[in-house]
Amino acid sequence: MQYLVSVIDDTAGLATPDEMAAIDVFNGRLEAAGHWVFAGGLAAPGSATVIDNRGGEAMVTDGPFLESKEYLAGFWIIQAADLDVALKLAAEGSRACNRKVEVRPFR
Amino acid sequence: MSAADATEAVTRACQEEWARVVATLTRRFGDLDIAEEAAAEAFATAVARWPADGVPPRPGAWLTTTATRKAIDRIRRENNRGDKHKEAQMLSHNDPPEPPGALDDDRLRLIFTCCHPALAMQARVALTLRLVAGLTVPQIARAFLVPETTIGQRITRAKAKITAARIPYRVPSADDLPARAGGVLAVLYLVFNEGYLATGPGTDPVRHDLTAEAIRLTRLTRALLPADGEAAGLLALMLLTQARRTARVSASGELVTLADQDRGTWDAALIAEGHQLVRDRLATQVAPGRYQILAAISAVHTSARDIRDTDWPQVLTLYDQLTRLDPSPVIALNRAIAVAEIDGPQAALAAVDRLADRLVGYHAYHATRADLLRRLGRSHQSRAAYDTAIELAGNTAETAYLTRRRDQLG
Structure with a gap:
């Protein structure tokens, strides 16, 4: 079972060196225990571009698809046997990156 | 056998066997939805057949077997039956083989899944009352003063989340147990209250099966969590309430208030056990939670010879303490x-x-x-x-x- 662990941020700041170091340690533990699938940090939402090609002619819009106070700053995709395991890992991840996270299962 | 007798037998079997049937099917098929629906179909079949065929010698085993067949029929009917079978196998393989007579723990497992912290508190309560206590959606709605559609949606959404997010079907590990127990106790207290003040025009004023079930499950929870003061407090509260049950309803089926109850009919053994639990908690000197305070209030009432002998200032002090915890x-x-x-x-x-x-x-x-x-x-x-x-x-x-x-x- 795979879960998306989204990092939710409401500050403009990037991760501090201490936070980055803690994230690296956490990533190492994910890999060692076989939970690692993928992870990444994202650039600021202002750097996003929205494309809509449903009409056959691609419409390009500057900025994120959703303006909000809180935004997605990064994510992990983890492999876990069940939600209890995923929630424990997410709690560790939240502490490491010092931000709120959301856990959502893949279908 | 008359139709009324058969209906009575099904009602009794439903109250006694419902949780076992749902818990057994959930472990077997790994899906609460299938378990609930199949259990409901099995009970409906019993209503239809028992008047003519008679009540089987082991109603619980009959219901479990019938519900299992219904579940297999449903899985066969569905297009995605391969997925369902695979999922069920994966879940059951995570668990050790079932030891004989593990039914009680099966029900506890069902309770912990229904009371999972990833579900909203209201959803946990509704789910537990439906799947463990076997209450209907209208009964649950009445207990919570909300519309039936609201309860129905809470249950449907909670079951969908359990499946989609794979909330496990097991008793939590020792590390997680204390944190998870609070939600379970809240649910058990509500089950007890539903039994103690049963609703519905056709129901007995006190459903002893529900109060007994709540007490039994609270004893089990307390045995798992001997250091949890609130589990002891809730058990004491239930025992001291249950002790007054026969005095509480008159021969003509009318509620008798505390002031008018014949205190000689109170169950002395239950009161002694409840008082002992309250004294044990007081001796620990640990600040009490809400169930321990409610049990202490009950202990004051059950220590009085009559309503005038009640230590009301002590009752008021305890309510003030309770208000600070829960306004x-x-x-x-x-x-x-x-x-x-x-x-x-x-x-x-x-x-x-x-x-x-x-x-x-x-x-x-x-x-x-x-x-x-x-x-x-x-x-x-x-x-x-x-x-x-x-x-x-x-x-x-x-x-x-x-x-x-x-x-x-x-």
């Missing part, structure tokens, strides 16, 4: 009853009236007002409050009591 309007309403005994009905009525906007849909609010207004000689207003209380009360014994009190007004 809910229902606690404030019960506190006002103690106020009436110390400062008189006028002071109590003022306190009750301040709760109007939050408790307008709660029968006990109107019943308490009616009684205070009666004591103040305000018959006309008292009658109106009794009318509203009777309209909202779902318990047959309570309705009978309230109706008589209203009709005695001058």
Whole structure:
């Protein structure tokens, strides 16, 4: 079972060196225990571009698809046997990156 | 066998066997939805067949077997049966083989899944009452003063989340147990209350099966968590309440209030056990939680020879302590009853009236007002409050009591 662990941020700041170091340690533990699938940090939402090609002619819009106070700053995709395991890992991840996270299962 | 006898047998089997059937099927098929639906179909089949065929010698085994067949039929009917089978296998393979006689733990496993912290508190309660206690959606809706559609949606969404997010079907590990127990105790208390003040025009005023089930599961939870003061407190509270059960409903099926109960009929063994639990908790010197305080209030009542002998100032002190932990309007309403005994009905009525906007849909609010207004000689207003209380009360014994009190007004 795979879960998306989204990092939710409401500050403009990037991760501090201490936070980055803690994230690296956490990533190492994910890999060692076989939970690692993928992870990444994202650039600021202002750097996003929205494309809509449903009409056959691609419409390009500057900025994120959703303006909000809180935004997605990064994510992990983890492999876990069940939600209890995923929630424990997410709690560790939240502490490491010092931000709120959301856990959502893949279908 | 008459149709009425068979219906009675199904009703009894439902109350006794429902949780076992759902828990067994959930472990086997790894899907609460299938388990609930198949259990409901099996009970419906029993209603249809038992009048003609007679009640089987082991109703529980018959229901489990029938429900299992219904579940397999449903899985075969569905297009994605391969996925369902795979999923069920994966879940059951995570668990050690079932030891014989592990049914009780199966039900506890069902409770912990239904009370999972990833579910909203309201959803946990509704799910547990439906899947473990076997209450219907209308009964649950009445217990929580919300519309039936709201309860139905809570249950549907919770089951969908359990499946989609793969909330596990097991008793939590030792590390997680204390944190998970609080949610379970809240649910068990509500199950007990539903049994103690059963709702529905056709039901007994007290459903001893539900109160007994709540006590049994609370004993189990306490055995798992011997250091949890609240588990002990809740058990004490239930025992001290259960001890008064026979005195609480008259021979004619009418509610008897604490003041009028024949205290000689109270169950001395249950009271002794409850008092011992309360004393043990007091001896620990650990700050009590809400169940321990409620148990202490019950202990004060069950220590008194009669209503006048009750240590009301002690009751009020305990309610003040409780209000600091839980400033809910229902606690404030019960506190006002103690106020009436110390400062008189006028002071109590003022306190009750301040709760109007939050408790307008709660029968006990109107019943308490009616009684205070009666004591103040305000018959006309008292009658109106009794009318509203009777309209909202779902318990047959309570309705009978309230109706008589209203009709005695001058």
